[in-house]
Amino acid sequence: MSENTLTVLVADDDVTNRLLLEAILRKEGYDVIHAEDGREAVEVFERERPDLVLMDIRMPELDGYQATELIKAMSGDVFVPVIFLTANSDIDSMVKSVEAGGDDFLAKPYNRIQLQTRINALMRIRELYSTVRQQRNELILHQKRLERERQMAKRLFANIIHTGSLDQPNIKYLLSPMSLFSGDILLAAPKPSGGVHVILGDFTGHGLAAATGALPVSSIFYGMTAKGYSIAEIVTEINTRLKTILPVDMFLAACLIDIDTTTHTLTVWNGGLPPLVVYAARQLAISQRIPSQHLPLGIIDGESFSRRVEVVGIQQGDRIYICSDGVLETQNRQGEMFGRDRFNALFEAGLAPQALFDTILERLSDFQAGSLQQDDVTLLEICYDQSLLEQRAGTIEEEEGGRGRLSAAPSSWGLTLTLTADLLKVLDPLPLLIQTLMDLQGFRGQRQQLYTVFSELYSNALEHGLLKLDSSLKANASGFVEYYQAREQRLAVLSEGEIRIDIRHQPDAGGGRLTITVEDTGDGFDVDSALLPLTENLGHAGRGIQLLRSICDEVIFQGCGNRVQAVYRWR
């Protein structure tokens, strides 16, 4: 401490005392300033800001106690030790010095060793004090910066995660994160072919780490859904990505669903979440319960991962429920959990479907009765309302618009693609094909229409041409499920046959004319009889060709019905 020259203020009205102390201090290497009374001590202190004060008690103007109080008040949160100089160490004056803020006493006659020891001890405290103060200030600053960053990240996170289409009258949800960032993720996105994809996920743990994992999930989910991929493909991609980035002990329990308004089916992949429940509007009872059938995402690699989905039929007004296990693990004051039995009982009371969601929330909150939330709690209800879900599909954002890419002026080009049985078994070519067309010509604002055209032409070739499925099966909802199960089985064992897709594009007054020919190696069908009922709305079946006709300028069946040509104009 004696390396840095310290300044000591000596306040004493006795000149002999002052000189004596000054001599000792200077010998020890200190700078010395002095004051002859209490008032001067305060003035000198204010001006010179010494590091330590030696204070006599009895002085004119202000006495040592009063001067000390003022000096202490002036030093703020800087520690300036004050040592009282006393003739005798009577208890009374000691108490008064401590009350005034004094830090130590020095009794006359002054002894050099004693003085040096006292000063050293107090200087050590002063240094400690200043370190603590500095650290405290850094900590406060750091905390403020951290809080600002957290708030910023929260906004960013909210923008990335919650830009989906959850705000629909037919979707109700509860998302109550334990901390700033939720470990639960809930996203919904409309499909280009109509209907909606939803994912509800629950990361191990919560907070920032869990939220970070949600970012790739949301970009894969939104990106692939917009491009027309199925949930089986999306869930496989999410699993692969999470397996790469997540630490071994972190994973995502998730349920992905595809609600299809064309086929009235619900497709589900559930890995690690409580059973998905469908509450039938007509029966006022559970019509489907789809339990977890897979490992959560991010645990095993691609080869052993199972993308198998469940397909069930669904009817107007039915309600779909998915929740994170935080719902079942909600605790009451006694530490008891809400549990499966209480949850299931909610669906067995024959409640009106529109009252169910609020009833669940009410029961949960009654049960919890103000006790602390233990885990992220997420609950989702989707009402199957065909008209609403279809309407949604019309408002898909065109991502091409935002990319700043230059789209080529309409020009002449052609593309021929031959898809063999081996390829068809493992790959849905539509998303890739549509993406290629969008990249090639930049059909701004046309993605959804194009998707529908290609999807109808392709399904017709695959399902009727190669797989020889009978569309009369689709006369009712349960037949639909059967139809799609048969599709999956037959596709898995498909060994021969091809689908050829030929695409020609010609510029045409401010836009273009796209001629699409899809031909399969199947037997074809009796064109006249198949086209006959199309003038009537058959509900489940026949919608495909009707849809095509409404979008395309021309739809012509050729050959023995195994070749279809559609002409689509755009501007």
Added chain:
Amino acid sequence: MPVTSTVSADGKDITINISGRFDFAVQNEFRNCYHSTGPEDGVSFTIDMSKASYMDSSALGMLLMMREHLGGNSANITISSSSDDISNILTVANFQSLFKIA
């Protein structure tokens, strides 16, 4: 002690007993039970959950860490005597495809 382990005479079987809550709070104790064993040691592990009252997803994560440490697919780990609640948690997460559940 919420987590204890016993080793068989030949050192080839280790039983980890868990009582009370199986969650992040017992992470270190749990890890210590298998940490000095490697995939090549040919040790079979049994996790006895008969006295465990609860497990959460961080405990599932801890089981995954253990499996990875002991060689992933070649790890020999049995989870035994779970209560209904704990069995249900393991089943929902489909852990029967990664561990032997007795």
